[in-house]
Amino acid sequence: MTLPFAPWADPAAEPLIDLRNVTKRFGAFEAVRDLSLTIHEREFFAILGPSGCGKTTLMRMLAGFETPNEGQILLDGQDLTPIPPAKRPVNMMFQSYALFPHLTVEKNIAFGLKREGIPKDEIADRVTDIMRLVQLTDFARRKPDQLSGGQRQRVALARALVKRPKLLLLDEPLGALDKKLRQETQFELMNIQETLGTTFVIVTHDQEEAMTVSSRIAVMRAGELAQVATPTDLYERPETRFVADFIGEVTVLEGRVTTASRGGVGLAAMEDAPDLRVMTEDTPPAGTTAWLALRPEKVSISAARPDGADNALSGKVLDIAYLGNISTYHVELANGTIIKAQESNRQRADRRGITWEDTVWVTWEEDAGVLLRA
Amino acid sequence: MTNRFSWFSATSLTLGMAFLYLPILILVVYSFNESRLVTVWGGFSTKWYGELFRNEAFLDAAWVTLRVALISATVATLLGTLAAYALVRAGKFRGRTLFSGMIYAPLVMPEVITGLSLLLLFISIGMDRGITTIILAHITFGMCFASVVVSSRLVAFDASLEEAACDLGCTPVQAFFYVTLPVIAPAIVAAWLLAFTLSLDDLVIASFTSGPGATTLPMKIYSQVRLGVTPEINALSTLLIGFVSIGVILASLAGKRAAVET
Numbered sequence: 001m002t003l004p005f006a007p008w009a010d011p012a013a014e015p016l017i018d019l020r021n022v023t024k025r026f027g028a029f030e031a032v033r034d035l036s037l038t039i040h041e042r043e044f045f046a047i048l049g050p051s052g053c054g055k056t057t058l059m060r061m062l063a064g065f066e067t068p069n070e071g072q073i074l075l076d077g078q079d080l081t082p083i084p085p086a087k088r089p090v091n092m093m094f095q096s097y098a099l100f101p102h103l104t105v106e107k108n109i110a111f112g113l114k115r116e117g118i119p120k121d122e123i124a125d126r127v128t129d130i131m132r133l134v135q136l137t138d139f140a141r142r143k144p145d146q147l148s149g150g151q152r153q154r155v156a157l158a159r160a161l162v163k164r165p166k167l168l169l170l171d172e173p174l175g176a177l178d179k180k181l182r183q184e185t186q187f188e189l190m191n192i193q194e195t196l197g198t199t200f201v202i203v204t205h206d207q208e209e210a211m212t213v214s215s216r217i218a219v220m221r222a223g224e225l226a227q228v229a230t231p232t233d234l235y236e237r238p239e240t241r242f243v244a245d246f247i248g249e250v251t252v253l254e255g256r257v258t259t260a261s262r263g264g265v266g267l268a269a270m271e272d273a274p275d276l277r278v279m280t281e282d283t284p285p286a287g288t289t290a291w292l293a294l295r296p297e298k299v300s301i302s303a304a305r306p307d308g309a310d311n312a313l314s315g316k317v318l319d320i321a322y323l324g325n326i327s328t329y330h331v332e333l334a335n336g337t338i339i340k341a342q343e344s345n346r347q348r349a350d351r352r353g354i355t356w357e358d359t360v361w362v363t364w365e366e367d368a369g370v371l372l373r374a
Numbered sequence: 375m376t377n378r379f380s381w382f383s384a385t386s387l388t389l390g391m392a393f394l395y396l397p398i399l400i401l402v403v404y405s406f407n408e409s410r411l412v413t414v415w416g417g418f419s420t421k422w423y424g425e426l427f428r429n430e431a432f433l434d435a436a437w438v439t440l441r442v443a444l445i446s447a448t449v450a451t452l453l454g455t456l457a458a459y460a461l462v463r464a465g466k467f468r469g470r471t472l473f474s475g476m477i478y479a480p481l482v483m484p485e486v487i488t489g490l491s492l493l494l495l496f497i498s499i500g501m502d503r504g505i506t507t508i509i510l511a512h513i514t515f516g517m518c519f520a521s522v523v524v525s526s527r528l529v530a531f532d533a534s535l536e537e538a539a540c541d542l543g544c545t546p547v548q549a550f551f552y553v554t555l556p557v558i559a560p561a562i563v564a565a566w567l568l569a570f571t572l573s574l575d576d577l578v579i580a581s582f583t584s585g586p587g588a589t590t591l592p593m594k595i596y597s598q599v600r601l602g603v604t605p606e607i608n609a610l611s612t613l614l615i616g617f618v619s620i621g622v623i624l625a626s627l628a629g630k631r632a633a634v635e636t
Contacts, residue, residue, distance in 0.1 A: 065537060085540045098538035102556045111552075115543030163542065 006230075007040040008216060014077070016041045016199050017062070017167060022071035024057050031057040033223040034071070039167075044193050044200045046210035049220035050246070058220070059169050059203045063092045075166065086115075091165040095172045097156035099144040105155050106131070106140040112163045130162045133192060150181050157189075161196065170202040174209060186212050207247050211235070219243050235295075240374045244293040249328070251299070251339045252372075253292045260286045264366060267292055270313075270335055277310050280371040291372040296342035298368035301329050302361050303354060309363035315339065317358045329354065331362050398615060405608035412603045422609040432610060435594035438505060439574060442590060446512035447570035453513065454520025454569075455562055461521070462528040480518045488515060489582030496583065503585030511583040512576065516569035523568060523629070527561030560628045567625035571618050 007013040015038035024032040032054045039045045047055045060066040061073060064085035073080045080088060091112070100108050106127060113123045131137045134154040144152055153173065160168055173189070174182045190213050193200050204210050210217050211231040219226040219234065219242075227234060227243045238244035241252055255269030255276065260283050266275035267290060276292060284290050305312055318338065319330040329341045341362050343352065354360060405423075409416025426432055461474050480488060492511045496503055535557065539549035555562075577592040584593065591614065598607055 063541060065540075084545075085537070086543045086545060090541075092538070092541045094534045094538055096532055096534050098532060098534040100535060100538075100553055100557070102559075111539075112542030115548070159538075159542070 005042070005215060007043070008038070013040060015039060016043075016076060017201075018072075018074040018077075020072045020074070022058075022061065022068045022073060024054075024061060024066060025069050030223050032061070032068075035223070035225060036071075037218060037225060037228065039199065039201060041199055042197050043216060044190065044202070044214045046214035046217045047201065047203045047220060048207060048210040048217050048246075049205065049226075051205060053220040054223040055203045055205075055220050056171065059092075059171055059201065062167065062201065063090055063169055064088050089166040090169065091160035091163050091167075092169040093156045093160045093171065093173055095175060097144075097152050097176075099152060099155055099159075101144055104141050104143055105136055105147070108144070108155055109159045109162050112159065116163075126162055130158045133161075133195070134158045149177055150185065153177065153185065157192070161192070161198065165198065167199050167201060170200060172204055173202060175204075175206075182209070183212075189213060211247070219246060237370060238293060238372070241291055241293065241372055244370070244372065249296050249340060249342075251294045251296065253294065253337065253339075255290060255292065257284050257286050257288050257290050260284065265290070265371065267371070270333065270337065272334070273313060277366040278369060278371050279367040282371070282373070284371070284373055288373070292369045293372055294339070294364060294369040296328055296340035297326075297344075299339060299341040299362050299364045301331065301341040301343060301354060302363070303358065305361045306363055310366040312361055312363040313339065314359060314361050317354060317356050317360055320354075320356065327352075329360075331360060401608055402612045402615070405605065405612040407605055407608070410605065412605060412608070422605040423613075426606050426609050426613075429606065432591075432594060432606070435589050435591045438508075438588055439591040442505060442508050442512055442580075443570050443573040446509045446516050446573050447566050449509075450513045450516030450569040451520045451524075451562060451566040454517040454522075454565055455524045455558075457517065457521040458525035458528055462525050462531075463533075477518055477521050480515050481522070485576075485578040486582075489579040492579065493582045503583060503588075505584075505588040507583045507585065508580050508588060508590065511579050512569075512573045515576075515579065516572060519568050519572060520565035523565040524558060524561050527558045531557060564625045564628040567621050567628065571621035571625070574614070574618060574621070 017037075017039040019035060019037045022032055022035045023030065035054075035058070047058060049055045057066060061068055062080075064080070064083065067081060075089065080090075100111065103111065109127050109130060110123050113126060118126075128137075131140060134157055136151065136154055136158060139147060139151060144155065147155065153176070157170075157173070170189075174185050177185060186209060189200075202210070202213065211234075214231060216228060216230055217234050218228045221242055226246075227239050229237070234243065234247050238247065244250045244252065253267075253269045253276070255267040257265050258268050258275050259266040262283065263281070264277060264279045265283060265286075267278050268275050269292065278292055300306075300309075305314070313333055315331040315333040317329055318332045321328040321330075324345070326342055326344050329343070331339050331341060333339065339362050404412060404415075406418050406420060407414075407416055408419040408421070457477055461470070461477065464470070489511070492507075492514065493503075496507050496510075501507060531554070535553050536546075536549045539553045540546065544552060575592065576590075577596055580590045581593055581596075584590065589597075591610070595607055595610060598604065
């Protein structure tokens, strides 16, 4: 049995990238504020956040196009700050791909190697190898304007990878592709990353993309890190309401902690309903405000009250979002709160017999949700 | 709406074209006239072209014009490209709007005023007027046109191309020569051809800024015509029209290529 890849969990592991208290200001605006982060070798690290959260600035500082006002960026223990982009062992794949329109695919890819002064036949070999890897061999002599979006994306990837960087930065790499191609390309990217063992840092606003490709995700908000975790932890154990809401769908119920015992609390979320039972490791003291984050797929819906559920509330079906494979029911409780419940349609959805305006029960187990304190 | 060719549009097109090109056509036809009288057709002949090439004064003027056009177009394109680069790339510096407005102003300034002000400048700094002053004057207005042409290309140029070049190991100077310059090259060629053609054509500014011994072709033609039109002038004009047309066509082709590659 192989151990799972998790160098970040090993305190003795030396990180590849070490950002120490990095701050970047544009005039009075702080794009990145006192941010510290480590990225390990061979990681596929995603920086995720809404637009304007500072994720692009962070990436441009790694590439060398921006210099931090405060703090340090170390690569293999060496301070990157004074090194210009041309001299960094870091390459970037641009959002617009930035292919040189006057050069063929082949020459675009060879461009960076020529600047390094590498011998001609070695350049030719490396270009041939990388073109095979990204399946561009047949397009070697085409100009960028004779390629499709997916092919251009692969040229941009090859051009950055052929330099054998220690760190590859990808700025919204799949943003310009349509959904189907995007999904295929995500798996291609993961395969290439595994084959080469290069450390990838991807910046994206697409949470599904980040979840699919990455080993860890840093969620950014207003220039700061909201949470850094594996995709599973981020989804199952968000630390704040912002993260819970940003990753996937969620219902957040606000309440007051009534009883706090080891391993579980009672949460008074509604006036005329029994306290909700929530299992949690981090028990807040009684009397404080806390939030319960519930993923819709962990909430069941039924016409009759089921026996033995830890939490059961009754309400009316307000909306049904039918997506084919799943259906999401928006159930409005007596006090106006809306809870989302999701059922997978292993049988055809119309056989469930629940429709708009029906009175239904939503139920979930005490360990289904996450208790949040912020 | 149909796209059918109607009688109405055919007629308006013919009339419009006739209005524009009939005088030129007559000039071209009469340049092949055998007769010495300009308005009487005496049969086809190319003898006036022969006469033209034996006329030292015309040939001198042609040589002056060509030198002025070559030098001024080259310098104007260089300066215009730099100005366009500064305007598009340097971001927002103090006086940027003023500067870009001033670059474009000579495009709409009456030529007489440009010519007069240049003349006054040359006199006040005590510069002898001749071919040098014509070249300087032509650089001045050619540069405006060149910067307009080049900056329109630069605006469409994706700035991340230069960043990509730096990321792949270029210094900023290398990035300019390996990436920016080749990408905007068609616009630079178009700018040069435009400046060259404008310099060939110019009469007003050249008249103001020339001195003894430096007569350009348009000036020569103009002074000859005042003594009466000779068939030689027709022949010369026909040649000029040919040159200018070729220049304009090449410039627009280069411009089109620039647009396609964006």
